[in-house]
Amino acid sequence: MSHFGRTGPPDITDTYSLLVLNITFRTTADDLYPLFDKYGKVVDIFIPRDRRTGESRGFAFVRYKYADEAQKAVDRLDGRVVDGREMAVQFAKYGPNAERIQQGRIIEKVSRIKGSSRSRSPRRRYRDDHYRDREYRKSRSRSVDRYERDRHKRRDRDYRRRSRSHSLSPDYDRDRGRGRDKKHYRRSPFDSASPPRRSPSPYRKESPRRSLSPKKGSPEKRSHIERSPTPRSRSPPGRAIDSRSPSPRADEE
């Protein structure tokens, strides 16, 4: 009763799905229920979680019974700060069965949009057109494309932290930033209160940090060489290990 998503989809025949993005990873369906239920009758709330960690992915699906209520919730809850984070509420474009959705309502059949009431959500922007363009082609299964991208994203998401970007063009990056939010936009690097005096090259992605003395060794280099099946007994038959790791305690122990 309280927990949504525990069971399969109850009935998505006459329900409107709303996509809630930008929510915190700690936000649960129970937390969103009172918020969305205040604006209408919430049929079900589902928050996709990770299969491995089980943590929320950062977005949830709120299903409403009526479109007017859903629309109101989108207008009222869109941009609302929840748990210190602004959540973006918008109509879902895709359904659970990869079905097409218009204004949150699942359309089993691919009907042509007459253009009656589509300019109701100005938040969709050109993104809708972009996706639609791909669907129009129908040269390939978009479902697979989506899953493939998702998969890459999952792994890339973890690796992204270490590596900023492989080598994407400025255009690509700019397109993404522009389509998402403008909060990332910075007025000017010189506008900063602290001049980049300390930073040798703020524009540089990273400092090469070339050290003339490679110290004793680089563990990273050894990573690709071998995993060292026996890291503990990797002590070479020399005095290298002895000189750098006397291990006085080990002697006593």
Add this chain to the structure above:
DNA sequence: GTTGAGCGTT
């Protein structure tokens, strides 16, 4: 204990 583009389960 962390992260932040995006579209979903029994």
